Amino acid sequence: xxxxxxxxxxDESKFNRFHGLVVFWCxxxxxxxxxxxxxxxxxxxxxxEEWSLTSVQAGTIGSYALIGMMFGAFLFAPLADRIGRKxxxxxxxxxxxxxxxxxxxxxxxxxxxxxxxxxxxxx
Numbered sequence: 001x002x003x004x005x006x007x008x009x010x011d012e013s014k015f016n017r018f019h020g021l022v023v024f025w026c027x028x029x030x031x032x033x034x035x036x037x038x039x040x041x042x043x044x045x046x047x048x049e050e051w052s053l054t055s056v057q058a059g060t061i062g063s064y065a066l067i068g069m070m071f072g073a074f075l076f077a078p079l080a081d082r083i084g085r086k087x088x089x090x091x092x093x094x095x096x097x098x099x100x101x102x103x104x105x106x107x108x109x110x111x112x113x114x115x116x117x118x119x120x121x122x123x
Contacts, residue, residue: 029089037065
């Protein structure tokens, strides 16, 4: 059985275009993974004022995002072990993108809302 010296292999390998693309896509995914929390943190004070939220309510809304990430990790990590990390990351990026844009356009329909003078009113 042949043994591979991993430290030597890594030390002798050259940084090429493939490695650059891997670093780029990992950084890209990390940035957009945290984007929703950065936006929430930036506008939470305005939301509290506009929606008359207490600090407890605003904190709860922010915590829901972290709880969602926890459940996503519990669900998709074992799936990634079975079908591959690349497939699961692509699926999650597409799923996140769809559900990010979907509520902006369709949520008022499913909640029984209607547009009144270009503002949405929820029933």
